[in-house]
Amino acid sequence: MTLLGDLLSTVFERRHRLGAGPRADGEPIERLTRELVSARDETSGLTAARKILARYAALDDEGRIAFFRHLAGDLNLDPAAVREALGAYEAEPSGKSYRAFTAAAEPPRQELIRRLNQLFGATGHLVAMRADLLRLMGKDPALAALDLDFKHLFRSWFNRGFLVLRPINWESPAQVLEKIIAYEAVHAIASWDDLRRRLAPPDRRCFAFFHPAMPDEPLIFVEVALTQGVPNSIQRLLDDGHAPLDPELADTAVFYSISNCQPGLAGISFGNSLIKQVVSDLSVTLPGLKTFVTLSPIPGLCRWMSDEGITPPNEPRAQAALAAQYLLHAKRPDGLPRDPVARFHLGNGAMIHAVHAEADLSENGRSQSLGTMVNYLYDTARVATNHERFAAQKEVVAAPDVTRLAASAAPAPA
C-alpha cells in the first residue's frame, strides 16, 4: 500500500490528481462530453475529462440521473450504423471494415468512460459513479444498458491479473485501516481497539485485493483466525480475552469474515480468487496448517422458516438440524441453494463441513439464523471435483455428519 502509494505520489503525480483540477463552471456537461469523445489529442481530452468529473462531483442526485440519461440516450448505439457496418464487413471482411464495425457496435459512452479514466486517480471516481448509477437507476432499461457498459469496462480493468494481494495488519496505513472498519460487513468492528484485536495478535491475519490505480482502496478483504481445531462459535473466536496462539502451533485457518468494499464493482467477483490465494499463501508460510474452513453465517434460515411456516425450535440440536436441512435442501427455482452464502462457498468448491447451534449469539445472529452458523471446508484436493459436481449437477457436497443431522430434522410442514 504504502509502496504503491509512494509510486503514485511523486511531485508530478500529486499535482495531476483530480483535486487540483479546474472548477466546475457554467459550460453544459453535454458539450463537455462531446468535446471529450471527439478530442483528437490528449491535452484537450484531459481538460474536458477533468471538467466533467468536477461537474459530476458537484451534482445532486437529480443532476446525476440527468447525466446518466444523457449518456444512456445521446451517447448510445446507433443501430442503423451498426447494421450498415455489419453489412459492409460481411460483404468484404477486412481490417478496415472490421474496425468500422467494432467502432459502430460500441456506444460512444464506452469511449467516454475510457477517456475519463486517463486522468490520474479517475478510476476510483468512476467506480463511485457506477455505485451512484446502481443506486439511482431504478428499472430504467436505458440506464440498465449504461450499467452494462460500466461493468464491461470494469471487468477488463479489474481483471484478476491486475489485482494485488496484500496483507492488512497493524503496520498498515491508518488510511487503509479506517476503510476496513467502515467496510466490514459481517461482524462489525466497533473501534480502533476492536480492529487492533482483529489484526495485531499473532494468530490473526487479514488479506485484501487492491488495484494499482486505487492503492488506498481495498476491493475485498478476508479476516482469518489461526486455531487448533475447527471453531464453533464466533463470539469465542473474537473474545477479547483470548490468549493468542503461537501461529506455528495452529492446524486450522478460519475465514470468519469476507467483505466486499466497493458497491461500484458489484457483479465483478473477487471472493473466489481471494480465498484460494490466501489458502495457498498460508499453506506455504505456515506448513502446520492442515484445515482451511470458514465460520459463516446462515443469513436466510429464519426467513425460510417463516416462508415454510416452521416454528423456531428452542433446543440447540434441533436448531442445528434445521439449519443443516435448510442448507442441504432449500433451493431456489433454478435448483441452486437458497442461501446466498452457501451458493458462494459451494460454488467455489467448498463443502459443508459442520453446522453449529449457539454459534452466533449476537442479536443479528439470533434473528437471522437462531444463532446457528456453518463451517464450509476448502479442501484443496477436492475443491475442483466439488466445484464440478456443484456446477454441473447442482449437488451440495456435505460431510456425512451434516447429512445425518439434516435427516434428523423434523420434516417441514407440507
Next chain:
Amino acid sequence: MTLLGDLLSTVFERRHRLGAGPRADGEPIERLTRELVSARDETSGLTAARKILARYAALDDEGRIAFFRHLAGDLNLDPAAVREALGAYEAEPSGKSYRAFTAAAEPPRQELIRRLNQLFGATGHLVAMRADLLRLMGKDPALAALDLDFKHLFRSWFNRGFLVLRPINWESPAQVLEKIIAYEAVHAIASWDDLRRRLAPPDRRCFAFFHPAMPDEPLIFVEVALTQGVPNSIQRLLDDGHAPLDPELADTAVFYSISNCQPGLAGISFGNSLIKQVVSDLSVTLPGLKTFVTLSPIPGLCRWMSDEGITPPNEPRAQAALAAQYLLHAKRPDGLPRDPVARFHLGNGAMIHAVHAEADLSENGRSQSLGTMVNYLYDTARVATNHERFAAQKEVVAAPDVTRLAASAAPAPA
C-alpha cells in the same frame, strides 16, 4: 520498479507465475481455447489459460500463424447472431437485450484474451503475442481484424491513468537497465559503461512509463540532458569527457532520445504523455529550467532529397537550409509533414526551434540527414495553440530564423 516488483513477489505470487505452469501436453490448442472461453469458474479457466500460454510458447512461427488463424476464424463474430441480437434490442431495448447484443457483437476471442490475462504475469506474454502477430500477419484481412481486437483491449488496459512514470537511474535494478540498453532506438548504448554515462552524472535524467502488471518492462523512455543553452550537436552532448553541470545551474532540458520498448504495443501512443509529464516534473524539481527542447534526428531528409533529385550540398549552411525546407514544406499526400519525427513532435504541440548542420556526425546521421538535426521546442504556454493550428490547419509552427533559413535554400528542381 523494485517497489512494484516487491509487490508482486510474495511467496504466493511467485508460485503462480507462468513459469510454474503445466507443461504443454498433447491436448489440441483448439480444445483448450474452447475450454477457456466456456469456463464457468475461475479455477478451470486458469488451468486452461496456463496450458494455452505454455503451448503457445513452444510453438514455432508456423504454429503461431495457425493459432492466430484459429482465433481469427473459429473465434470470430457471427454476423447472423449480431444481426438477430441487434433486431431484438431495437424491438425492445432493455438491459437484457442490450447485454445479448454486446455479447454477440464482440468476437469470443476478445473474451479469450481477457481470460488469458487473469494469470499473473500474462500481460507481458500477451503483449509479446501481439508482437508476433504484427510480425507474421502479412496482409491477411482476418489477422488484421484479430490485431484490432488485441489493440482494442490493450488500449483499455494500458490506459494513461494506469501508467506509472518512474525515473531510471544508476540506482535502478540491473534487470530494468539491461532493457534500456536493449531498447534504445535512437543513439545506441554500447555497454554498461556507456549506460552509466547516460544515467549517473548529475546533469542527466531518464524517465520511463511502466504498467503495474509488467513492472520490469519499461514501455517507453526518454533520455534527458540538462544544459546551459540549446545544444547543436549530439556528439558533443554525449561526449565521454564532458564535465557534469550542476543541475541547479541548468536552464535547458534536452530530450535527446525517445524509445518505444514494446513492439506489441504498436499504435498505442505514450510519447506525448511522457514528454509532457517529464516537462512538468522537471519544472517543479528544477525551477531554473526555462527551456524544454529536443535534439532530434531528421530521418527522412536524404530520402526526400533523392526522391526530389536534389544533390546533397557540402556546405553546412546549405545543408541546414535544405533540412529546414524539408521540415517546413515537404508533405505527405494528406498534407502532414513527410518527416515522421516532425509529425510526432508537431502533433504534440512543439514547434521547430532551430536546425543545425554537423550536428550528428555518426555514419547513420550523415547517411539519413547529411548530419543535420533539429530542436523542437516544448513551450508550455504555446503547446495548446501550436497543437490546435497543426491539428486543424496542418500548420507547421517554426521560429522566424528557421523560416528564413528554409527560404534561403536553393529551390528544389521542378
Next chain:
Amino acid sequence: MTLLGDLLSTVFERRHRLGAGPRADGEPIERLTRELVSARDETSGLTAARKILARYAALDDEGRIAFFRHLAGDLNLDPAAVREALGAYEAEPSGKSYRAFTAAAEPPRQELIRRLNQLFGATGHLVAMRADLLRLMGKDPALAALDLDFKHLFRSWFNRGFLVLRPINWESPAQVLEKIIAYEAVHAIASWDDLRRRLAPPDRRCFAFFHPAMPDEPLIFVEVALTQGVPNSIQRLLDDGHAPLDPELADTAVFYSISNCQPGLAGISFGNSLIKQVVSDLSVTLPGLKTFVTLSPIPGLCRWMSDEGITPPNEPRAQAALAAQYLLHAKRPDGLPRDPVARFHLGNGAMIHAVHAEADLSENGRSQSLGTMVNYLYDTARVATNHERFAAQKEVVAAPDVTRLAASAAPAPA
C-alpha cells in the same frame, strides 16, 4: 517506517527477534553476564545475551535494582589496573600499550551492553533498560556511573548521522500512530479521531526522528500547522471545525508541539536537529512559507509568580506583560532563563517573537501560565547569531514589541 520495517522483517530476521529467544531459566544472571563478557565467539555470546534479556524482562523492580548493582559493582572499573596500564603506556606509548590502557579504562559493563546489542531488536530493550535505571537509581552514585555508561554508548549509537527524519501522516502504520497518541506530551491526543485531525488535513504536518534499529519507535516528533499569519491561540489552532488551508497559500509554519518519546534516551538531545531539519525541509517543499514559529507553553510562569509573591492579574494585557517580563528577566542562578522551554528554543537560536494572553484556555494552560503562550521565531538568517549571543553572553533576543511589553509590567515586589 514500513520500508524500514520491511527491511527487518525477512523470514530470517523475524525468527531471530527476542521473542523467539530461550526461556529465562534458573542460571544465575551473574554467571550469564560473565559468560557474555568473556565470550570468544559470537554464537555463545548471542546465546548468553538472549538469556540475559529474557531474565531481565522477567525481573521485578527489586530484581532489576539488584541487576543494576551487579553491573555497577562487579563489572566496574579496576582503578589499580587503569593506573598500571596508564603507567605502561606513558613509559612506552605504542599500539599495544594504548590498547591495554583503553581496555582497562573502560568498565566491562560497557562491553556487556555492546554485546547485548548484537541481538536483533535489542536496542529498544536496552533503551527501556536505561529508562528503568533512571526510574530506580535514586541517589546511588554507583548507579549514576552505570547510567553514564549507558548514555555514553547511546550518544554513539544515536549519533545524529544515524537518525532518519520521516513524515508521520494518515498513511503511516497504525503501529507508529498509536505511539504518537501515547507519547504526545504537550497537548494530549484524545482519540484516533483527534489524531486524524492533527495528521490528515492538508495544512497539518508531523515529523519524527527514527533510528534504523528501532524502526517502529519514534524518538521525538514535532507537530506543525500551516497558517496565514502567526497564531495566538492553541484552541483556535486545534479547533475541530477549522476549514483546512491550501498549503500553497500558507505563509507560516507553526511548531505547536514537540514530544520526546523515549525516557531511556534522556539527556541525548534531538530537538534542535529536528526543528532545523523540518524548517529546512518545509522551506523547500513549500516555498511560500516565510515564517517559522512556535506556539509554546510557558510552563514556569505561575510558579515563578508564586515564588516572587506576585498576585495574578486578571487583565489579559497585564498577564501578557508579566509573561514577557518572566521570559526576559527571570533567571536561574547560572544566568540562563528560568523557563525550560525558553532555554530550549533560545538555546537553539530562536528569538522571542510575541507573547499572547488567553492563548491556552485549557485547565493546564490557565494553571501553569494564566493562559499565556509565546511564539519563538526561527529566522534562518539570524539563528546563528542569536545562538551565539545566547551561548556567549546569555542574552535573550526578543522582538521590540515583547521588550516593550515586558517593560510595561508592574515591577515585581522587592
Next chain:
Amino acid sequence: MTLLGDLLSTVFERRHRLGAGPRADGEPIERLTRELVSARDETSGLTAARKILARYAALDDEGRIAFFRHLAGDLNLDPAAVREALGAYEAEPSGKSYRAFTAAAEPPRQELIRRLNQLFGATGHLVAMRADLLRLMGKDPALAALDLDFKHLFRSWFNRGFLVLRPINWESPAQVLEKIIAYEAVHAIASWDDLRRRLAPPDRRCFAFFHPAMPDEPLIFVEVALTQGVPNSIQRLLDDGHAPLDPELADTAVFYSISNCQPGLAGISFGNSLIKQVVSDLSVTLPGLKTFVTLSPIPGLCRWMSDEGITPPNEPRAQAALAAQYLLHAKRPDGLPRDPVARFHLGNGAMIHAVHAEADLSENGRSQSLGTMVNYLYDTARVATNHERFAAQKEVVAAPDVTRLAASAAPAPA
C-alpha cells in the same frame, strides 16, 4: 537497498549530504578540529565538521599523514589528567567523578570522530579515512593508537544488531552491483555478463550485510550456488553453459566466495554472522537444502610446501593428500592452523568435509594450492561443539576420509 536509499533521499537529506558542503578554504585544519571538539551547539559543530571533511578530501597522502599525526598528537590523552581524575574518582566515587574520569580517559579525537559522524553520509567517509590510515600508518605507534580509536568506535557503530542482511540479485541497483564486481576478492568477476551469470540464474544466490548509514555500500557478501551433491571444482560450478537447477530440487548450498568490501573496517568481523544467517535463511526458504558447505581455496598450501621443502607432486591424489595434511597438521606458533581460510571457517564451527585435487585450474589456483580446494561443512547440529573444540583445544575437526587422506600423504621431510 533501494528502500533504504529512498529513506535517505528526501529532498532535505539530499541537500545535507557532504557534496553540498562548503568549499575547503584556507582555514588551518587544526583550528577546525579545535572548533569541532569544543563546539557547544550542533549548528557550529556541523559547519566545522563539513569543512574538515571537505579539507580532508582535498589532501594528498602527505597532507593526510600530517592530519593523522595532528589527531594522534594534539588530540591525544593527557595522562596526568587521567591520573588526577582517577584519583578523584577513587577518593569519592560518584556520578560526577566518574564522568570526569571517563572524559579524561578518552582522547578528544574520539569525540572528534563522533562529531564528524553527525553529518549525513559521513560514516562512509570515516570508514574511507581509516582505510587511508591503515595504508599510511606504517609502524608509527601514535598512529597505531589512533587506529585503535577508529576501530573502537566502528565496533560500536557496526554492531551486529545494526546490520541488515539483504539479498543481492539481478533486481539490485546497478550502483550496488558495480561494487560487487569491484569487491569480489576470491574469483574475479570479469564483466556485467559474468555478474549476471552469478546472480540471475535461479540456482544462484548472493547475500550482503549493509549498514543503514551506508545504504549503497555492501560491507561483506557471500556468493552461493545451489546444487545436487557437494561440488569438487570451481570451474565446473561457474561454467557458463551450466543448465540452471530448479532450486526446489537442490540439496546443497555451496558458499563459493566470501568477500570483505571495506578495507576501513578491517578487524571488525562480519563473516561468521553472515554465513550463519544465510544458512538459517536458506533453510527456511528452501527446506530441501540439507548440506551447507563451502568450496574454498587453500591459499597457503604452496608457500608451506616451499617452506617445508616439499616437491609438488603431479599426481592428483597425492596433491589432495598433501593439502589434507597441510590443513590438518600445519600450525602457526600459537597452535592454530597455518591456513587463514581454515582458521576462519574452523573458528566459525565448520569442519573439513572433503579435499579435492584439480578443483581450481585457474592460474591463481594452481600457483597457490596446486589446484586443490576444500569443502568446509556447516552442520548446524555440530557447529557449537566444533567451535568449542577448536576454541578450547585448537582441535581441527575433519571427516574421517580427510583424516585418512592426510595420513596417506608422504611424510614431510624433516
